[in-house]
Amino acid sequence: MALKQAIAPLVDLVYPPRCPLCGDAIAAQDGLCVPCWSTLEIPEPDPQRPDIVAATLYTDTARKLVLSLKHGRKIALATMMARQMAGRLGALEGNWLAVPVPLHPVRLWQRGFNQSALMARELCKRSGARLCVDGLKRTRQTPSLGGLGKAARAEVLEGAIAANPRRKAELQGASVLLVDDVLTSGATTNACITALRSAGARHIRIVCFSRVVEH
Structure with a gap:
């Protein structure tokens, strides 16, 4: 530093x-x-999903930032985005693990990095959580979810994400921050939560840079 x-x-x-x-x-x-x-919009707390912490709403500006990071390879943006996420998250009590939403190894090789992992690493520096970068893994490569409805997304992701057997001891009884760039329909998030719970995670909070709100 x-x-x-x-x-x-x-x-x-x-x-x-x-x-x-x-x-x-x-x-x-x-x-x-x-x-x-x-032009960034800050979401109001959702009383129905208090476990979701989102830094911004998925406006055109937020979309451009996410795409600049993921596809424009501007990885320095992860620091700024994680800083905003940490500000919304606030102070943490107790010990927490930060687990990023995983990419399939083929997708990771193609992109060169996992944007959620970059955010999780920066979030840990600001929140005191401990990074568990490979807590979850993709068991199979799935197609793009763009254009699919909520039910179809859930079907595509069924069984596609699992807890890493090498990390089950850490996940057992743990409080977990599930870190992602964008929360859309929740299908990917739900698949991750299912996997974390199957590994014995005690508490799970979702922390994302941007959230799509359905009207």
Whole structure:
């Protein structure tokens, strides 16, 4: 961390900080300009799902950030996004594990990183949770869920996510932060929760950068 802070001015000199959405000059490498920042929408707490912590609603701005991270390979955005997630999460009591939603090994190889794992790592730095990066695994590769209804998504994901046998001792009785970039229909999240509960997780909270709200 000290080295990172020491070379930050040099990095800023060579690569002046720019807003990842509009390209305007900004003060730090991991932020947004004020106009873009103002377009992010913060969700109200959901009394029906108090275990869900979302930093933003899935607006056009949030979508661009997520896609810039996942497909634009702007992995520095994970720091900013996790910072917002940590702010919404608040202080944690007791010991927590941060478990990212997993990618299938083929998808991970193609992309080069798991964006949820990057967020989970940064979230741990700010929340005091302990990272369990491989707590869950994909048992088979599934097709894209885009365009599918809620029931179809659940069917595709049935049995596709399981607890990692090597981590079952850690998951047994654990309090878990399930970390994802976007919560849409909840099919992937529910599959992860089922797997975590089967491994004996005691408490599960969902922490995501952005949440799709159905109207």
